[in-house]
Amino acid sequence: MPAPIRLRELIRTIRTARTQAEEREMIQKECAAIRSSFREEDNTYRCRNVAKLLYMHMLGYPAHFGQLECLKLIASQKFTDKRIGYLGAMLLLDERQDVHLLMTNCIKNDLNHSTQYVQGLSLCTLGCMGSSEMCRDLAGEVEKLLKTSNSYLRKKAALCAVHVIRKVPELMEMFLPATKNLLSEKNHGVLHTSVVLLTEMCERSPDMLSHFRKLVPQLVRILKNLIMSGYSPEHDVSGISDPFLQVRILRLLRILGKGDDDSSEAMNDILAQVATNTETSKNVGNAILYETVLTIMDIKSESGLRVLAINILGRFLLNNDKNIRYVALTSLLKTVQTDHNAVQRHRSTIVDCLKDLDVSIKRRAMELSFALVNGNNIRGMMKELLYFLDSCDPDFKADCASGIFLAAEKYAPSKRWHIDTVMRVLTTAGSYVRDDSVPNLIQLITNSVEMHAYTVQRLYKALLDDISQQPLVQVASWCIGEYGDLLVSGQCEEEEPIQVSEDEVLDVLEGLLVSNLSTPVTRAYSLTAIMKLSTRFSSVNRIKKVVSIYGSSIDVELQQRAVEYNALFKKYDHMRPALLERMPIMEKTATNGPTDIAQTNGETDSTILDTKHLPSITQPASQANDLLDLLGGNDVVPVIQTTVPTKPASAGGELLDLLGDLSLTGIPPMTAYNKNGLKIEFTFERSNPSPNIAVITIHATNSTEADMTEFVFQAAVPKTFQLQLLSPSSNVVPALNQGSVTQVIRVLNPQKQQLRMRIKLTYTHKGSPVQDLAEVNNFPPQSWQ
Amino acid sequence: MTMHFLLLFSRQGKLRLQKWFLPLPERERKKIVKDMTTMVLSRKPRTCNFLHWKDLKIVYKRYASLYFCCALENQDNELLALEILHRYVELLDKYFGNVCELDIIFNFEKAYFILDEFLMGGEIQETSKQSIAKSVEASDMLQEVRH
Numbered sequence: 001m002p003a004p005i006r007l008r009e010l011i012r013t014i015r016t017a018r019t020q021a022e023e024r025e026m027i028q029k030e031c032a033a034i035r036s037s038f039r040e041e042d043n044t045y046r047c048r049n050v051a052k053l054l055y056m057h058m059l060g061y062p063a064h065f066g067q068l069e070c071l072k073l074i075a076s077q078k079f080t081d082k083r084i085g086y087l088g089a090m091l092l093l094d095e096r097q098d099v100h101l102l103m104t105n106c107i108k109n110d111l112n113h114s115t116q117y118v119q120g121l122s123l124c125t126l127g128c129m130g131s132s133e134m135c136r137d138l139a140g141e142v143e144k145l146l147k148t149s150n151s152y153l154r155k156k157a158a159l160c161a162v163h164v165i166r167k168v169p170e171l172m173e174m175f176l177p178a179t180k181n182l183l184s185e186k187n188h189g190v191l192h193t194s195v196v197l198l199t200e201m202c203e204r205s206p207d208m209l210s211h212f213r214k215l216v217p218q219l220v221r222i223l224k225n226l227i228m229s230g231y232s233p234e235h236d237v238s239g240i241s242d243p244f245l246q247v248r249i250l251r252l253l254r255i256l257g258k259g260d261d262d263s264s265e266a267m268n269d270i271l272a273q274v275a276t277n278t279e280t281s282k283n284v285g286n287a288i289l290y291e292t293v294l295t296i297m298d299i300k301s302e303s304g305l306r307v308l309a310i311n312i313l314g315r316f317l318l319n320n321d322k323n324i325r326y327v328a329l330t331s332l333l334k335t336v337q338t339d340h341n342a343v344q345r346h347r348s349t350i351v352d353c354l355k356d357l358d359v360s361i362k363r364r365a366m367e368l369s370f371a372l373v374n375g376n377n378i379r380g381m382m383k384e385l386l387y388f389l390d391s392c393d394p395d396f397k398a399d400c401a402s403g404i405f406l407a408a409e410k411y412a413p414s415k416r417w418h419i420d421t422v423m424r425v426l427t428t429a430g431s432y433v434r435d436d437s438v439p440n441l442i443q444l445i446t447n448s449v450e451m452h453a454y455t456v457q458r459l460y461k462a463l464l465d466d467i468s469q470q471p472l473v474q475v476a477s478w479c480i481g482e483y484g485d486l487l488v489s490g491q492c493e494e495e496e497p498i499q500v501s502e503d504e505v506l507d508v509l510e511g512l513l514v515s516n517l518s519t520p521v522t523r524a525y526s527l528t529a530i531m532k533l534s535t536r537f538s539s540v541n542r543i544k545k546v547v548s549i550y551g552s553s554i555d556v557e558l559q560q561r562a563v564e565y566n567a568l569f570k571k572y573d574h575m576r577p578a579l580l581e582r583m584p585i586m587e588k589t590a591t592n593g594p595t596d597i598a599q600t601n602g603e604t605d606s607t608i609l610d611t612k613h614l615p616s617i618t619q620p621a622s623q624a625n626d627l628l629d630l631l632g633g634n635d636v637v638p639v640i641q642t643t644v645p646t647k648p649a650s651a652g653g654e655l656l657d658l659l660g661d662l663s664l665t666g667i668p669p670m671t672a673y674n675k676n677g678l679k680i681e682f683t684f685e686r687s688n689p690s691p692n693i694a695v696i697t698i699h700a701t702n703s704t705e706a707d708m709t710e711f712v713f714q715a716a717v718p719k720t721f722q723l724q725l726l727s728p729s730s731n732v733v734p735a736l737n738q739g740s741v742t743q744v745i746r747v748l749n750p751q752k753q754q755l756r757m758r759i760k761l762t763y764t765h766k767g768s769p770v771q772d773l774a775e776v777n778n779f780p781p782q783s784w785q
Numbered sequence: 786m787t788m789h790f791l792l793l794f795s796r797q798g799k800l801r802l803q804k805w806f807l808p809l810p811e812r813e814r815k816k817i818v819k820d821m822t823t824m825v826l827s828r829k830p831r832t833c834n835f836l837h838w839k840d841l842k843i844v845y846k847r848y849a850s851l852y853f854c855c856a857l858e859n860q861d862n863e864l865l866a867l868e869i870l871h872r873y874v875e876l877l878d879k880y881f882g883n884v885c886e887l888d889i890i891f892n893f894e895k896a897y898f899i900l901d902e903f904l905m906g907g908e909i910q911e912t913s914k915q916s917i918a919k920s921v922e923a924s925d926m927l928q929e930v931r932h
Contacts, residue, residue, distance in 0.1 A: 008891050015890075051894060058800055058893065060815070079927040087897055094808040117924045127906045128806060152920065159905040166906075189911040196908050234913045237868065244872075244912045247865050287864035294862075322833035327864060358832045 004037055005030075007051045014059070027056050038069055046073060047081045050088050057091060067092050067099050074106045082110070082118060086125045095131030104134050111141040116152055119145070123153070127160035135164040139171050146178040151187040158182070158193035162200045172201055172208070183218050188235055188242055191222070195248045202255050213256050216263045220270045223249045227274060238282045250274070250291040257299030264300040271296055275308055286316070286324050290331070297335050310335065310342040317349045322358050329353060329364035336371045347372050351381070354388045362388075366396065370403040378411040382421060390428050397432035401425050405437060415448040416494060419455055423472075427462055430469025438471050442478055443586045454494040456483040461498070463508055468517045474525045477512060480505060481529025482583060485536040502537045506530065510546060524557050531565045535580045544569055667783050672776045673759065677704035678733065680713070680759075682776075684783045692750050694783050700741040702733040704765070711763040713743055718756055722748040733763065755784040788866075788907040789841060789856040790817065791900070793889065796850055798822040801889050802896050806907035821854050835863050846870050850886045872914070873903060879918055898924065 005013075010030060017023035034049045042049075050069050057063035070092060073085025093100045103125075110122035123145065126138060142164060145157035165172045175197070182194035198215070201208040226241045226249075235242035253271075257264040274292045279285040289312055296309040313335075316328030332350070336343045350372065353365035366388065373381045382404070389400045404425050412418035422441050425433065445455050459476035467473050480487065484505055490497035512518050512526040527550060534543045547569070550562035568576050667684040674680070678700065685695045702708050711731045717723045728743035749755060757776040762769065793802040800818055809817070824836060825845045836843040838856070844866040845854040853870045857863065874884070876899050881888040889896050902917045904910060911917050 011891055055893065058803065060800075078929050079924075080929050083898065083924070083928070084894065087894060091803075094810075096808065096810060115927070117920070117927060120920075120924075124901050124905055128901075129808060131808075155910050156905065159908055159910050162908065163906040188913055189916060192912055193908070193910055234915055237872075242912050243868060244865065244909050247862055248909075251862075283864055284868050287862060287868055290864050291862050322831070323835065323864065323867065326833045326835055360833055360835060360837070 155189040254295035426472040481532035
């Protein structure tokens, strides 16, 4: 049997292969030769064969049949064999194979070998891929080596101990004694690995953490020596002495100083020193500064130091090196919550990073920009963000659009601005917005009553330009259906009204129905819009025709709608106006994303909801505003009264129907107010479709001898709630408990906070007006939980 | 600096070295290698050396025809990782004398031996270049035969 070819010979041969098939053939041939060599138990060439096998393994070919051979190599006496054997074990074996346990004994022997390089090999292998069983068996040996004076072995033992602890955390205790004087070492390798070991122990156990806090002064001293020491050729990197060790110490200090005043104070000076003295011309200095900044931000540092840290990050942002800019943005993102004002100072630099060419930097800058938006800078920031949305990659558009919607919702300075912004997003990135943006926008538009004419006009113009972006088209058709009358009557206040006829509007909507660009959902929207216009436009015949055509549409959804609308024309024409009338103001549900109302993004004034959009019911609205003034305004929300007492079958009526059977849900009624003969009781019901809404019915009774006339009940709730007051049964509370006035209150409580309410009562009693305010705090827990 | 893995591959995506500091099945290792090579090789020039992949930070640097690519945990220092990669290149350079890709191809086992003196379990074990060079040299002397 000729000697197997040498490793480098094989490599050379394989590299001459011109095709994949040729390579595969060579490899198969060689594998066959190696297999038979293994079978023959050839000791001399085993090493060579395994080495070749490892090469082929790296090319992607299977090599599992070499696993046992690695074990044999490890057991050999020859160093060459061991070296390849251990390498093979690390590459081919892992804890998933049962075979690996056979290594344990060999490793144990080699850990006690007379040659330190053999000991090193076994420590390395154990420290890289030792399984939990192996670690349990060999932990004792590792612990012994941790106490040796041989620094070559000591540093390897330390990292091996780290691996053991990671695999079997319960064994951490046994390494504690050996750590006693690890930091007194002069050898940097041992120092470094010791710091790693200490870090691992502190991260895993709070007891260890408190135990090792006493090392802070020693660590500070070592760090100081590194900075102050002169040039040391052995550890120098671009003029900095052992940056790897410095960073590792800084990281351990971070863990030790976190949440502990004394430790934090002890390291204050050294952190300031590192922060100011480190050379920043090369990456290595910046790496240290970066770690320093992270440490300063995490421990209880004094404010001067924190400002220093953020300024370092600010300088990083201006660095030419992209990596450093990226790292700065990432760190600022972490600190923006805790040190918001300091980060705000760098806002313009951050916004400039939106224009960077690097994708990772752009993403970070975008996230940070959203975190920095507040009521003061919303206009400027939004300009930049919209510009960014225009020009950014498609991967960003969805996140950017969502972010813009959230920011606009929180900080919009005016309704018109809000609508303009949302429209701008829909026209530039319409196909990337989330699905729920359509209903959200519709809700926004509905609730901005004075902007209806303006909105529908702008949307109509947008449709004329482009009907490919479905969310925009859907919102536009909905609006035209709702407010088409405002459109043709040219009533716009905000901008120059356009002249458009009913036919032109219907042309556009019909165009949507037939266009290839419209999705089925969009078609449904436009058909319904056309139908709604039958009560707003005069060209009813045209609409009837369109609707009847779609009665035989292939699209089942459209067909159903058309058939029902047809029936509406033919048999239920008297109901048509009522069914198709204007939508009432919709309640905001809790699905508007994770809006954290408590966070004010650095503003000092709390924002008050815009009260101008209350419907034009004069008296109750102004009274609601009075209530707001009386209560000092800042933490309550005015009542949104949707109906006037005289209006019949309306939104209020439908809601009352929903509430139909006032079956008791077991929440006991309570007395909210009882003074001067007027008693107000609250009874509760949970609204089934939306459990966040509590439905309260007030019952006002009058035990005095005279009636209480012109009785008006008003209520206000804290900012996190929303309240809706429906029409009262009457405004006279009859005397001597002969009857009661009832009124339904619906409270939306998405955050399930404790329900509180302020009520204001006005009535006329015996000729004189009476007014009273009260707080209601005794709500039973079941009503809001 | 808990590194999860370190990979070296050429501009054509050929793997030259793979060091895994976590136990992963063969299938998954292959997939990761494929993902890394695709991601890194498609990066435009003059972009930063950091990427996000799953919950890890990927740091890569190109040296001549070889890409050095490693994966870090979220709290690790990326800038220092660049220094670690650079240190490894320096070690290889010192050992092979003006190292090039061919050296690593034909002497891959040596590349591993050097790496094993520098890193262990994803952490740095020695920060002195001379110390590492001496250890590797001494180990080489112990070798009885060439393969």
